[in-house]
Amino acid sequence: MxxxxxxxxxxxxxxxxxxxxxxxxxxxxxxxxxxxxxxxxxxxxxxxxxxxxxxxxxxxxxxxxxxxxxxxxxxxxxxxxxxxxxxxxxxxxxxxxxxxxxxxxxxxxxxxxxxxxxxxxxxxxxxxxxxxxxxxxxxxxxxxxxxxxxxxxxxxxxxxxxxxxxxxxxxxPRSMSQLLLHLSLGIVLVSFLLNMLVNSINSFKEVTYYVEDIAQQATNTITKEWGASNVPYTIPMDDVSTRTLQFLIDRYTTDTYAFSLIDDQHRVVASNHHGLIGTHLDAFGEKNYRPISEYLYFSSNYNSFSQLKLHTWNDEQFLYQSKLGNGTGHIIITFPLEYYQNYLFSKYFIHIFYLIGFALVAAFVSLLINRSFTRSLQRLAVATTNLPLKLKHNNSLELPKSNTVEIHSLIMNIKHMSSSLLYLFRETQSNNERLEMQAQLLQESEERLHQLAYYDMLTGLPNRHQFTRHFQELIVMNTGTAQHLKIGVLFADINRFKQINDTLGHAFGDKLLQLVAQRFQSIACKSCDVFRFGGDEFVFLVRYREEELSSYAEPILKCFIEPFLIDGMPLFLTVSIGISSHPQDGEDMDTIVRNADIAMYNAKEEGDGCYRFFKPNLLPLIEEKMRLENGLYKALQENQFSLYYQPKINAATGELCGIEALIRWKHPDLGLVPPDKFIPLAEESGFILEIDRWVFREACRQNKVWQDAGLKQISVSVNISARHFYQGNLKEMILSELKATGLDPHYVSLEITEGVFMRNIDQVIDTILYLRNLGIQISIDDFGTGYSSLNQLQRLPISDVKLDRSFIQGITSDDKKSSIVRAIIELVHSMNMKVVAEGVETLDESRFCKELKCDELQGYLFSRPLPADELEVMLAQADPER
Structure with missing residues (x-):
C-alpha cells in the first residue's frame, strides 16, 4: 500500500x-x-x-x-x-x-x-x-x-x-566510452577557459608594455636629437627652436599615437598632430586616467578593466606622461586602444582554433582509448552474458584477448571462474538430473494420462473412453423418449491399411490416419460424432429420429474418393462400414459395437468401399473367421497345411517349364479352406512369416525328391510375403532351407508382389541382387494391380513378370486391354525379362497370348493346381526319356 x-x-x-x-x-x-x-x-x-x-x-x-x-x-x-x-x-x-x-x-x-x-x-x-x-x-x-x-x-x-x-x-550504469568523452572534452574546455582568463590579463599587460616601450623610445630619441639627453632642457621660447622641435617630432613619431609637448600652462607647444598645437591639454582634467605604471595611464572611467564594454573600444586610450627636467613642461603621448583591437582579437581566434583542434584530438584519443581499452571489456561482457546458461548448453566460451595487464587478469579470472562454475554446474546437474527427470516423467505421465483418458494422441479425436461416456449419456437421455430418438453406430475400417503399414512403414501409416481423421472430422456434425478406437478403426455415433442411417454412411464413403497425398505419393483407398443401432441390434453398448464390427467385416468380404447393416445371420461368419485366425498356429503344428502345384507351359513349345507352389489348408472341422480366406488373416497377425518358411521348405524338399527320382528338373515358384523384406531374415531363411533340402538355387523362383517396392526400395533391390547371385529367379506376381509403375521395371533386378489374370480375361474382345498387354510385353522384352500370363482359361486367350509372344502361360486351360502325387505323374509324362 x-x-x-x-x-x-x-x-x-x-x-x-x-x-x-x-x-x-x-x-x-x-x-x-x-x-x-x-x-x-x-x-x-x-x-x-x-x-x-x-x-x-x-x-x-x-x-x-x-x-x-x-x-x-x-x-x-x-x-x-x-x-x-x-x-x-x-x-x-x-x-x-x-x-x-x-x-x-x-x-x-x-x-x-x-x-x-x-x-x-x-x-x-x-x-x-x-x-x-x-x-x-x-x-x-x-x-x-x-x-x-x-x-x-x-x-x-x-x-x-x-x-x-x-x-x-x-x-x-554508465558506459566507459561516454565517460572518456566527457572527461576529455571537459579537460579541453576547462583548460581553454583558464587559458583565456590568464591570457586576458597577460594580453592587456603585453599591450601596456608595448605602448610604454614605444613611448619611452620616442621620448628618448626626440630628447636626444634635441640635445638635452645629458642636461636639463626647457620649453623652446623662439620660433627657430620651436620649428626645430616640431621637425624632430614629425620625423621620429607616427600617426598611431599623439606626441605632444606642453608647457606649465598646459598649452601644446609642439605635436605630431598639428591640430593640437596651441590648444590647452589637461591630462587629468577631461578624463579620469587610471595609473598603470610610473609613466603610463589608462583612460577608463571604471574601477576595473573587466567592466569595460565593447562599444568603448574607440574611446579608450593609453597616456604616457614625462616631466621635463626643469619642471617647465610635460611630454604627453596618447595611444588609442583601437589600434590594438585586431591584435588582441586575432590572438583569441588562434585560441579558438586551438580549442577546436584539441577537442577533435581529445575526441579521437577517447575513441582510440575506447577501442583499445573498452572494446575488450565490451567483448568480455558479451561473452559472459548469461554465462551459466551458456555453460548449461555447452556453448563454447570465446573470451577476448587484451594486452592490458588488468584486463588480461580479469579475463583469466573469468576463465577460471567459468571452469569452476562448469564443474559445479555439472556436479549439481548430475545430482538434480534424476529428480528433474522423475518430475518431468511424472508431469508428462499425468498430462498424457489425462489426454489418453479422453482423446487419441495421434489424431486428436475422442477415444474409446470418451465414446463409452457419451454412449451411456445418450442411453440415459433415450430413456422415455425411445420413440423419438435412436442411436446408431457406424464402424469404419480402412481397407488394406495393414498392408500399407507393413510395406510403407508405421510413420507413413500414422500420417495416413491423421489425414483420414481430418476428413472424418469435416463430415461430423451436431448429431454425428467421430471417435477413434485404435489402429484403423473409427466409430461414428449418430443420434437420429426417422431418417435412414445410410444418409450418414454415404458421406463417409465419398470422402475416400479423392486420393490421400503423402510425401508426394497419391494413395487411393476405400473404407468398409458396418452399421448397428440401439435398441434394435442390442441393449448395451458392447453388443452394439460388436454387431457394428461384425457388419463391417461382412462389408469387407462383399467388396471394398461399401457399407452393410448388421444382420443376425452374420454371427456364424464372424465365428468362422475367429476360428480360422485362432487355428493358424495349430494348423502349422499339426501339419494341416499342404502344397498344390500349378504347372507353367512354355508358350512356344507347349512343354512343361515350371510349377508354382500354392498352399492349401484342410481344417479338421471346416474342411478345405482356400488361401484367400486365411492368408489375409496370416498377414494381419504376422504369422505369414512362419507359413512362408514352411511353404519354401516343403516346395524345395518336394522338388528335390522329384529330381532325385529322376523326374524332369524344373523350377518351382514360391510366393513370398512383403513382410520378409522388412521384418524377417529372408536371406538367412533362404540359405538355411536350401542347405537343409539340398536343392540347387537355380531350380527355385520367388514370386513377390509390387507392394514390396513401396518402402525402402534400395534395400529391397540389394536383397534381390543377393538372391539373384545365388541363382534364384525373381518374378513379379500380379503385375499391374499394385503400386509400381512401368518405369520402375528398369531398376528391378527381376527375371519374370507375371501379368495378372484381370489383364487376360476378355483380352480377345477388349482392344484397349489388348493394347495395354502388348505394350507391357514389348517393354518387358526390351529389358530382357520373360512374361508369364496367368489365368489363361480359353483357347482364344492362349492363342492371343502366343501371338503377343508371351513366354509362359499358366491357367485352368492347362491344369488346375494339383497335389504332389498327381503332379508327379505329369512330370513323368513330360519327361521324354521316360
Missing part, C-alpha cells in the same frame, strides 16, 4: 529543486567571469539546460526567464539572454522529440540557430566599432557548449533526479 504523504513530498522537492536551479541561474548571470576587453563568461545556461534535462521544457523556460529578468534589472546582456530563452525552448523540444544527449542537442542548436542569430544581432550593434563579431559569436557559442557539457556531466554522474524527487529508481 502506497504512502499517502509520498506524492506531496515529491511535489515539494520538485518545486524546491526548480527554484534552486532558477536562483543559481540568476547568480550565474549576476556573477559573470570577464575575459578579454568587454567579453564575459556566464554559467547561466548551465542551470537552464539542467532544468530542461530534469524538469522538461517548461522548467527550462522558467529558469531562463528568471535569468532574463535578472539581466533586464541590470540592463545588460538582454540580447544574449533572449538567445538563452530560445536555447531552452529549442533544446527542450528536441530532447522531448528525439531524446538525445544534451551536449549533442545543444551543439546542433548553436551551429544552426545560436551562432547565426548572435552574429546577426551583434552585427547590428557593433558593425562600425571594429569589434570582430565572429569572435564574439564563437566565444558565446563556446560558453553555451561548455555549460551544456557540464550540465550533462552533472546529470549523468550525480543523482539529481533522486535528489529533486523526480525519481526513486536507481540510476543505470
Amino acid at each position: 502506497s504512502n499517502p504523504t509520498h506524492q506531496p513530498r515529491n511535489k515539494w522537492m520538485i518545486a524546491v529543486s526548480l527554484t534552486l536551479c532558477a536562483l543559481l541561474a540568476v547568480v550565474g548571470e549576476m556573477g559573470q567571469f570577464h575575459f578579454i576587453y568587454g567579453i564575459s563568461f556566464s554559467l547561466t545556461s548551465l542551470f537552464v539546460l539542467l532544468s530542461v534535462r530534469l524538469f522538461g521544457i517548461g522548467g527550462g523556460l522558467l529558469t531562463a526567464f528568471a535569468a532574463f529578468l535578472a539581466s533586464a534589472a541590470a540592463a545588460d546582456h538582454l540580447m544574449f539572454q533572449a538567445i538563452g530563452l530560445l536555447e531552452a525552448f529549442v533544446v527542450g523540444l528536441m530532447m522531448l522529440r528525439y531524446r538525445g544527449r544534451l551536449f549533442m542537442t545543444d551543439l546542433c542548436f548553436w551551429l544552426f540557430v545560436g551562432m547565426p542569430l548572435t552574429y546577426f544581432f551583434y552585427n547590428q550593434h557593433y558593425s562600425n566599432t571594429g569589434v570582430d563579431i565572429k569572435l564574439i559569436a564563437c566565444l558565446i557559442a563556446i560558453n553555451g557548449l561548455f555549460n551544456a557539457l557540464f550540465a550533462e556531466i552533472l546529470h549523468q554522474y550525480l543523482p539529481l533526479s533522486r535528489w529533486s524527487g523526480l525519481s526513486s529508481i536507481k540510476r543505470l
Whole structure:
C-alpha cells in the first residue's frame, strides 16, 4: 500500500529543486567571469539546460526567464539572454522529440540557430566599432557548449533526479566510452577557459608594455636629437627652436599615437598632430586616467578593466606622461586602444582554433582509448552474458584477448571462474538430473494420462473412453423418449491399411490416419460424432429420429474418393462400414459395437468401399473367421497345411517349364479352406512369416525328391510375403532351407508382389541382387494391380513378370486391354525379362497370348493346381526319356 504523504513530498522537492536551479541561474548571470576587453563568461545556461534535462521544457523556460529578468534589472546582456530563452525552448523540444544527449542537442542548436542569430544581432550593434563579431559569436557559442557539457556531466554522474524527487529508481550504469568523452572534452574546455582568463590579463599587460616601450623610445630619441639627453632642457621660447622641435617630432613619431609637448600652462607647444598645437591639454582634467605604471595611464572611467564594454573600444586610450627636467613642461603621448583591437582579437581566434583542434584530438584519443581499452571489456561482457546458461548448453566460451595487464587478469579470472562454475554446474546437474527427470516423467505421465483418458494422441479425436461416456449419456437421455430418438453406430475400417503399414512403414501409416481423421472430422456434425478406437478403426455415433442411417454412411464413403497425398505419393483407398443401432441390434453398448464390427467385416468380404447393416445371420461368419485366425498356429503344428502345384507351359513349345507352389489348408472341422480366406488373416497377425518358411521348405524338399527320382528338373515358384523384406531374415531363411533340402538355387523362383517396392526400395533391390547371385529367379506376381509403375521395371533386378489374370480375361474382345498387354510385353522384352500370363482359361486367350509372344502361360486351360502325387505323374509324362 502506497504512502499517502509520498506524492506531496515529491511535489515539494520538485518545486524546491526548480527554484534552486532558477536562483543559481540568476547568480550565474549576476556573477559573470570577464575575459578579454568587454567579453564575459556566464554559467547561466548551465542551470537552464539542467532544468530542461530534469524538469522538461517548461522548467527550462522558467529558469531562463528568471535569468532574463535578472539581466533586464541590470540592463545588460538582454540580447544574449533572449538567445538563452530560445536555447531552452529549442533544446527542450528536441530532447522531448528525439531524446538525445544534451551536449549533442545543444551543439546542433548553436551551429544552426545560436551562432547565426548572435552574429546577426551583434552585427547590428557593433558593425562600425571594429569589434570582430565572429569572435564574439564563437566565444558565446563556446560558453553555451561548455555549460551544456557540464550540465550533462552533472546529470549523468550525480543523482539529481533522486535528489529533486523526480525519481526513486536507481540510476543505470554508465558506459566507459561516454565517460572518456566527457572527461576529455571537459579537460579541453576547462583548460581553454583558464587559458583565456590568464591570457586576458597577460594580453592587456603585453599591450601596456608595448605602448610604454614605444613611448619611452620616442621620448628618448626626440630628447636626444634635441640635445638635452645629458642636461636639463626647457620649453623652446623662439620660433627657430620651436620649428626645430616640431621637425624632430614629425620625423621620429607616427600617426598611431599623439606626441605632444606642453608647457606649465598646459598649452601644446609642439605635436605630431598639428591640430593640437596651441590648444590647452589637461591630462587629468577631461578624463579620469587610471595609473598603470610610473609613466603610463589608462583612460577608463571604471574601477576595473573587466567592466569595460565593447562599444568603448574607440574611446579608450593609453597616456604616457614625462616631466621635463626643469619642471617647465610635460611630454604627453596618447595611444588609442583601437589600434590594438585586431591584435588582441586575432590572438583569441588562434585560441579558438586551438580549442577546436584539441577537442577533435581529445575526441579521437577517447575513441582510440575506447577501442583499445573498452572494446575488450565490451567483448568480455558479451561473452559472459548469461554465462551459466551458456555453460548449461555447452556453448563454447570465446573470451577476448587484451594486452592490458588488468584486463588480461580479469579475463583469466573469468576463465577460471567459468571452469569452476562448469564443474559445479555439472556436479549439481548430475545430482538434480534424476529428480528433474522423475518430475518431468511424472508431469508428462499425468498430462498424457489425462489426454489418453479422453482423446487419441495421434489424431486428436475422442477415444474409446470418451465414446463409452457419451454412449451411456445418450442411453440415459433415450430413456422415455425411445420413440423419438435412436442411436446408431457406424464402424469404419480402412481397407488394406495393414498392408500399407507393413510395406510403407508405421510413420507413413500414422500420417495416413491423421489425414483420414481430418476428413472424418469435416463430415461430423451436431448429431454425428467421430471417435477413434485404435489402429484403423473409427466409430461414428449418430443420434437420429426417422431418417435412414445410410444418409450418414454415404458421406463417409465419398470422402475416400479423392486420393490421400503423402510425401508426394497419391494413395487411393476405400473404407468398409458396418452399421448397428440401439435398441434394435442390442441393449448395451458392447453388443452394439460388436454387431457394428461384425457388419463391417461382412462389408469387407462383399467388396471394398461399401457399407452393410448388421444382420443376425452374420454371427456364424464372424465365428468362422475367429476360428480360422485362432487355428493358424495349430494348423502349422499339426501339419494341416499342404502344397498344390500349378504347372507353367512354355508358350512356344507347349512343354512343361515350371510349377508354382500354392498352399492349401484342410481344417479338421471346416474342411478345405482356400488361401484367400486365411492368408489375409496370416498377414494381419504376422504369422505369414512362419507359413512362408514352411511353404519354401516343403516346395524345395518336394522338388528335390522329384529330381532325385529322376523326374524332369524344373523350377518351382514360391510366393513370398512383403513382410520378409522388412521384418524377417529372408536371406538367412533362404540359405538355411536350401542347405537343409539340398536343392540347387537355380531350380527355385520367388514370386513377390509390387507392394514390396513401396518402402525402402534400395534395400529391397540389394536383397534381390543377393538372391539373384545365388541363382534364384525373381518374378513379379500380379503385375499391374499394385503400386509400381512401368518405369520402375528398369531398376528391378527381376527375371519374370507375371501379368495378372484381370489383364487376360476378355483380352480377345477388349482392344484397349489388348493394347495395354502388348505394350507391357514389348517393354518387358526390351529389358530382357520373360512374361508369364496367368489365368489363361480359353483357347482364344492362349492363342492371343502366343501371338503377343508371351513366354509362359499358366491357367485352368492347362491344369488346375494339383497335389504332389498327381503332379508327379505329369512330370513323368513330360519327361521324354521316360
